[in-house]
Amino acid sequence: KMGFISDALNRIQPSATIAATQKARDLKALGRDVISLAAGEPDFDTPDNIKEAAIKAIREGKTKYTAVDGIPELKQAICAKFKRENNLDYGPQQAFVAPGGKPIIFNAMIATLNPGDEVIIPAPYWVSYPDIVLLAGGTPVSIETRLEDGFKLQPEALEKAITEKTKWVIFNSPSNPSGAAYTAAELKKLTDVLMKHPHVWILSDDMYEHLTYDGFKFATPAEVEPGLYERTLTMNGVSKAYAMTGWRIGYCAGPESLIKAMTKVQSQSTSNPTSISQYAAVEALNGPQDFIPERAKVFKERRDLVVSMLNQAKGIKCPTPEGAFYVYPSCEGCIGKTTTDGKVIETDEDFAMALIEAEGISVVHGAAFGLSPFFRISYATSTEELTDACERIQRFCASLR
Ligand code: PLP
Numbered sequence: 001k002m003g004f005i006s007d008a009l010n011r012i013q014p015s016a017t018i019a020a021t022q023k024a025r026d027l028k029a030l031g032r033d034v035i036s037l038a039a040g041e042p043d044f045d046t047p048d049n050i051k052e053a054a055i056k057a058i059r060e061g062k063t064k065y066t067a068v069d070g071i072p073e074l075k076q077a078i079c080a081k082f083k084r085e086n087n088l089d090y091g092p093q094q095a096f097v098a099p100g101g102k103p104i105i106f107n108a109m110i111a112t113l114n115p116g117d118e119v120i121i122p123a124p125y126w127v128s129y130p131d132i133v134l135l136a137g138g139t140p141v142s143i144e145t146r147l148e149d150g151f152k153l154q155p156e157a158l159e160k161a162i163t164e165k166t167k168w169v170i171f172n173s174p175s176n177p178s179g180a181a182y183t184a185a186e187l188k189k190l191t192d193v194l195m196k197h198p199h200v201w202i203l204s205d206d207m208y209e210h211l212t213y214d215g216f217k218f219a220t221p222a223e224v225e226p227g228l229y230e231r232t233l234t235m236n237g238v239s240k241a242y243a244m245t246g247w248r249i250g251y252c253a254g255p256e257s258l259i260k261a262m263t264k265v266q267s268q269s270t271s272n273p274t275s276i277s278q279y280a281a282v283e284a285l286n287g288p289q290d291f292i293p294e295r296a297k298v299f300k301e302r303r304d305l306v307v308s309m310l311n312q313a314k315g316i317k318c319p320t321p322e323g324a325f326y327v328y329p330s331c332e333g334c335i336g337k338t339t340t341d342g343k344v345i346e347t348d349e350d351f352a353m354a355l356i357e358a359e360g361i362s363v364v365h366g367a368a369f370g371l372s373p374f375f376r377i378s379y380a381t382s383t384e385e386l387t388d389a390c391e392r393i394q395r396f397c398a399s400l401r
Helices: 016-029 048-059 072-086 101-112 128-135 155-161 184-195 226-231 256-267 275-286 291-311 348-359 383-399
Strands: 095-098 118-123 139-144 166-172 201-205 232-237 250-253 375-378
Touching: 016 348, 048 275, 072 095, 072 232, 072 250, 072 275, 095 101, 095 256, 101 128, 101 166, 101 201, 101 232, 101 250, 101 256, 118 128, 128 139, 139 155, 155 184, 166 184, 184 226, 201 226, 226 232, 291 383, 348 375, 348 383
Parallel strands: 118 139, 118 166, 166 201, 201 232
Antiparallel strands: 095 250, 232 250
16 A cells, blocks of 8 residues: 555545446457446437537636536526425525536535544445545445345334434435335335434435336435425436536535535535536526436336346346336346356356456446445447347356356
């Protein structure tokens, strides 16, 4: 270990999903026939009306510093969105904009965590949660969920994990990486537990709100239990719903005191999110929304294709998730088996490594998300590629002895 690097940085890992995506890129550059199912972004383009709003902002010279926590127009649009879609009342002084959803979480944790403070994170979790908590000096506390429960946190498990030191619980529905989404009734059982513990705050990461299928009705904690409004940070963003991952805009709303503290952090780190992207986000939130269900329909068809084909692969068990664009199949039936070139698969990481070597399919191993033996597949790619990829996974699994 290099003495120059901080202890805080040495506690964390580089993002495993970015590493898997990079490995696929590297192999492709070497001429290998690789299909990446590792990416965390929609394959659709940003809608034209949103692009036009950005171009207009540039032409009008809206290219200077803005308020650290976002332009008033965007805060208005955020408040209107929370009212319209989530029945949540927030004033502009309770809304906050950051350069992506990730910095929202980062700002919230830096603003609130002291050494020893615990943050409860249900597993499988988005890879960045525990590392952001560690960087901010807190202690991540992971609760493993079960495939049999649809990877959903159970109220008893939440109750058991709460201690005097618990500062936050992070909810993420629909989930990256499992795709699991909580109904209002399921959420209510969890918020009932939290009502008994007034010192615990809730961060609800609703990034995949608009990607749910089969008529699923999205719900968020502060909506389900208004009693938690004063200690809930509801976050969302334009990255996934509007295919704007590169624009870097995330937003949230919550108690004014917390928003002020987060603004202080942002004022000494990134300052305002890109002015042009903010004007684009105003159009995203206020403009036509009809392409969202159209795209969700395409995602649903892909999900059904992938789930069905994976369940035909030997040793793989794949539940049908409610949302997002991920599935999180179990590879338990492949553990202990040997590949055609004589390697024994002992972990999900071995499985992912052997799969890319044998068939050129890039997936992310479950250990990176805190729950093994599983792997994550992103189905944000074309039907042809998904079909090809799943056939290769079937062939790979059939080749194991
Ligand atoms: N939250 C979840 C659950 C995500 O999957 C992601 C992106 O992968 C983010 C937050 C961060 O989004 P952004 O790209 O806007 O920072």
